Amino acid sequence: MSYQLPKFRHPELPVNDLGYTKADYEGAISTLCAGCGHDSISGAIVRACHELSIEPHKIAKLSGIGCSSKTPTYFLGNSHGFNSVHGRMPSVVTGAALANRDLLYMGVSGDGDTASIGMGQFAHVARRNLNMVYIIMNNGCYGLTKGQDSATADRGSASKKGDPNLYSSIDLCGTALQMGATFIGRSFSGDKEQLVPLIKAAMSHRGFALIDVISPCVTFNNNLASTKSYEFVREHSEATGTIDFVPMHKEITTEYEPGSSHEVTLHDGSSIHLYKVDDSFDPFSRRSAMGALEEHRNEGNILTGLIYMNKDSRDLHEVIETSQRPLNELEEVDLCPGNKMLVNINASLR
Template identity: 55%
Template sequence: MVATQSNQPLSSEPHTNRIGLTQADYKGAVSTLCDGCGHDAVTSQIIKAFYELGIEPHRVTKLSGIGCSSKTPAYFLGRAHGFNSVHGRMPSVATGVSMANQQLLQVGISGDGDTASIGLGQFCHIVRRNVPMIYIVENNGVYGLTKGQFSATADLGSKLKTGVVNDLPPIDLCGLAIELNCSFVARSFAGDPKQLVSLLKASASHKGTSVLDVISPCVTFNNHEGSTKSYKYAKDHEIPLHELSYVPFYEQITVDYEPGTVQDVEMHDGSHIMLKKLGLDYDPSNRINALMTLQKAHAEGQFLTGLLYIDESKPDFTTLMNLVDEPLAHLPEGVVRPPKAVLDEIMNSLM
């Protein structure tokens, strides 16, 4: 199973990346999640993506809310500052961090409980503001840490282990994000590491909020017959929209494709996402089509994965703030405290 990957030796990987670090430098503490948890598989791909991209760990901040998924930032990038915040409020913390230091690359890990219920408001507003960050929802349709209650992303008619049937429609976080003009929206599956790692790398190149809704099965409470968030269900029903590959800005595009079979999306930093067409002719730059495709997939019970929507032109939050280049956190007193003459001028105006 995929979930044991993080514990396997990675002997086939190159010894060091382009900044001279080993993959071990991108690891964190040992996971305390259940054996086989989808979240551990996502963690492994985060480690792989950041290692392969050669991102300096100290430039990264890891943030989360509360829940099983929110524990995972402790399990990767031990050399990056981490912030395990309160339930559903990770987006506001990330927004504050982005203002204080726009040079940091922020990775937020949340779950379906943390984002789709208590944190839905903050999720909407971080997307609306386009705060630069990778926002990963490890979506398993249940509350794991409180022992298996339905979450708001559970599909209509899906069954709990106890036999309880969900009679409320799910909140589709990708559909909601697109509706809110999110500039990067993808859905993936913890059991599809190849696609996931490409999407993670692409989201690291994106300047804005990248929402990655990753179906990440809960082996303890939601991996049974009747669940629509189980490994088996997802494997059987996954329909990739395209075959994804990511070419970082520091590498040449070497693969040749037949004309018309691949859509090349150039990212902010000069990297490329190559989307090889499969059965569906899907254009992720068409917002209305993206929404329609998702609606149709819901109606037909399909589990579509891939890059659902991308808009590289939408200005991000910190760019709109028109901040000085030096992070606000580091500005010296001489810059942030106006001189006495300014106070005198203000006082004169109040006399």
């Protein structure tokens, strides 16, 4: 059986500003279960990159271990890729980003890969505000090892096995808020109209951008007793509002009513428009975002959309003042300036 997509495409497929069709951003055929929410997320990433007209070789996709971490094979086949050790994706991205700041880094992880074995690395990459997009494909179970409850499974929620989960869950959006992440969103794999603009905004944000995507596991965690099932999420999802992303080369217009929308210009000149459903919610306040998350959690609902964004974010490169030239382009004379420079440095420290 071949797992390669057919090379034949309709000759009149729409192209982006670079002349690429959406097929140029695809990968191999997915081997995940039919109906898996992860495949929908892969499709949303393909669509977002195509519509943003990003050159595939300018993107680096990295992952850990799990069903979610297999997905980089299924999108951006012409981009750089690295499948790392379980829970250690953040440290690999950090090293890559410090070596070459010119690439756009996308980390893909799961609720087990992030909230269990990788929790320590997740917390530190968030607080350091590394310039990356961190997508969590959250299904509340370990789908790769037969459906055990993960750390994001809600208390009382039951997977296919039928036993209710005894422990409180980890809210990764809330954790990221506390750790200092500067862009936080949540979405549902079955809602591309919300997910695609969130991915576009995250890719244009300077700093650590988290998107927690509820992605039902159709094999082990898509039953009536699960809070990560398609039916439950569709019935209990509450959005912060409607988000729209406007690239900088397009005219910035809005049809929202005066006083009910927020427009934020990002570092690259692109713009985010957010139409808020609840005027009491402030997506630019950590305290307001944390309160909104807790309020909806207590009501048994899942808050989706743009939850928090720091408009004045300074990423890790700015904080530690790294070289504007990527480290992988520096010559030996730049990295080893010689004994005289070392003598001067030592003298300045005496």
